[in-house]
Amino acid sequence: MYGAWGKLLRVDLTTGKITTEEIPEILFKRYLGGNTLALYYLLREQKGGIDPLSPEANLIFMTSFVTGTPGPGLSRMSIVGKSPLSGGYGETEAGGWWGPELKFAGYEGIILTGKSEKPVYLSIKDGAAEIKSAEHLWGEKLKEAHDAIKDELEDSKTRIALIGEAGEKMSSYACIINELKHANGRLGMGAVMGSKNLKAIAVRGTTQKLPMYNEERVKEIVKDLIREWKEIPNTFPKYGTMRGVRATQEVGVFPTYNFQHGVFDDFENLAETTYMETILKKTGTCYRCPISCKREVEIDDGKYKVDPAYGGSEYETTMAFGSCCGVNDLKPVSAAHQLCQQSGMDTISAGVTIAWVMECFENGLISKDQLDGLEMNFGNSDNMLILLEKMCKSEGVGAILTKGFKTAIAHFGEETAEYAIQVKNSAFPAHDPRGKAGLALAYALPSAGPDHMEVQHDHVMATEGGAALYEAIGINEPLPATDLSPRKVRNFFVNQSLYNGFNAIGICDFCVRPNGPFTISSIGEYMQAVTGWESASLWNLIKIGEKHSTMSRIFNLREGLTVKDDTLPERMFTPLEGGGPCAGFYIDKETFNKAIRTYYAINLWDEDGVPTETCLYQNELDWLIGEF
C-alpha cells in the first residue's frame, strides 16, 4: 500500500495494554481516513448511550494516506468521539505538525479506551509506544507541560498534543492542542482525554518519508499548483484569517453584542491592519504550507502579557472575545486567547458563552451575585478576563459555564435560553447566518453542531469566480448570499460532501482555491499519484463526504438526537439589528424548514431525518441496517 502504513495503535488505558493492528487497504478505499475512518471505528466499537466521560468511551485520532506527503496543507488530523457538550457526534480537526509526525512514527491512527488510574502520557517513537507517568504534569499550564515532556524525551523534534486544566477538569468544551498553537477545538474532545487521565500524546518519527506510488508525479503536481497559485493575486497569506474582521464587517455579518448586530462600530480596532501594526510578532505555519496563515502575537505592557509561544488570536477568537462581547481592543482579546490556550479551552465556545452572560446581565436575568460579584456589561474587558479565568479553572460560576448552555440555562433560569446562540449545545462561530443563508444550514444540520468550516461560504459562492471554482462538482452558477432555495440546498449538499471529504483526507480548507494552491480537481489527481488507486478521484472524495453525513447522522440518532436538534436559535428568525448591509435581514422560518426537509430528501433520509435503507445501500453502509 502507498501513502499509508496501514497501522492502527490501540491503547487500553485501564490495563496499560498496547497493541498494533492492520488497517486493511479496503477500509482506506471505503472511508479514506481522518473523520470518516475514525467514525467507522467509533460506530463499530462503541455502543450508543454511553457516558462520553466514562472509561467505555473511545477517543480516536486519525490521519490519512496523504497526511505528511509533500502537498500543501496535508497536515490535518481528526479527533473523534462522543461529545460531552452535545451528547452526540464529536469531531474536530487541527493542522500543525502532529498528524504528519504520527505518520512518520509509523501509524495512521490511535484508538484510546479505558481510563488510567493515575495521570499519564503516551509516547510514540518510530513504531514503539510507551505509557509514562504524568502525575508531575497534571495541573500544569500547557507550555510548562509541553516543554517538560520535550525535555524528558530528550528530543526537541517531538510533537505533542495535550490538554490543559480545562481538559483535566472535563470542561465540556475543552480542546486538545498540538505544539501550543493548533487546537482541536469545539466539542470537548479534551474533556474525553482528561476523563481518561491522559495528559498528552507525544509523537516522533525519524523516517520522515512515506512510500508513494508515483513520487515524481506528486512532486510535479505540487510544483505546478504552487506556481499557478502564485500568479493569482491573493491577500490571504499576508493577513491570514484576520482579514475576516474587515470582510465580514463590510458585508454586515460580523457578530456583535451576542449576535444582536452584524456590524461593530469599533471594528477598525480589531481589524487586520491594527493587528499587524500593534501586536503581531511574526507569522507561523503548518507542515509544508506555503500560505503561513498562523499568527504569533507578543504583548508586554504591564496589564497584558502575551507569549508568542501560544500563537495569536485569529478571526474566530477575535469575534468571540471582541465584537461579540463588545470589546474593542486587541490586547484583552489576545489575553483571552492566551488564557484559553494555556488551559486548553475552546475560544469560540468560551467567548460566545460570555457574550450570552453579558446580554442576560444587561437584561436583568443574571445578577452580579450570581456571577461571583462580577458586573458583566458588554465591553467590560477586565471582568471578561476574570470570568474567563474562572471558567478555565472551573471555579465558582465558571464551573457552571463550562458545562455548556444547557447546564447554565438550567442554573440561571429558562428565560435566559432565548439569548443562547447555540445549536446542539454548541456556540455559533463568527458569521451571522442571516446574511449568509447557506451557513444557516451549516449551523443547523451538521451532526457535530454549528460549523463555519462545513462548506464554502455564501459570498464566495455568490461571485462568478467563486462558483466557477466548484464547477467540477456540478455547481454551475453563483447564487445570492441570502438565497435559501432548493437549488441552494442542493449546492450546500454537494459542497458539504466535498468539505467532509477534505476532513477525511486531512487537507486544510484554506489550501484549496480561492485561498490556497489546490484546485478541487487536482486533489483527486494528487490522491491517485500517492496511492495508485484507480478509485482515488474527486468523485470518490464527494461520495465519501456524503457517506460521512449519513454515518454521523446515525451516530446522533443512536444517541437520541432528533430532527428537533436541526434548528436555529429564535434570534435568527428575527431581523438583524444595527446597521450594515444585512440590517433587517432574517431567516424565514418556513423557507428554512423546507430547506431542512429538502436536504434530508437529497440525502435519502426520511421526513424525520432518518436514513432510509436505500441510502444505506447507496453509501455501502448496509452494515448499519438495524443498528439505530
Place this chain on the structure above:
Amino acid sequence: MKVTVRGESEFGLPKDFEEVELQNPTIESIMDYFHVDPKIRKHLFPIVNSRMGKLSQELQEGDKVILQSPYSGG
C-alpha cells in the same frame, strides 16, 4: 458622474475611499479604471451604499462602492 471606491490595495484598488469620475460608471468600468487584475475580477464582491451589490450593477452619482474578495472560514 462621481463615485467613491475602496477595496484591497493588493488588487490595485484604493485602501481608503477615493473619488473617481467616470461616464456611466459600472463596477466593471471601476475595475478598468484601477487596472484590477483580470484574474481576480470575477472573485470580487461589490457592496454599494452599504447594500450587497452585483458585478453587473450600474451606478448612480455619489454611490459608495466597496469591492472585496469575500471571506470564508475561521
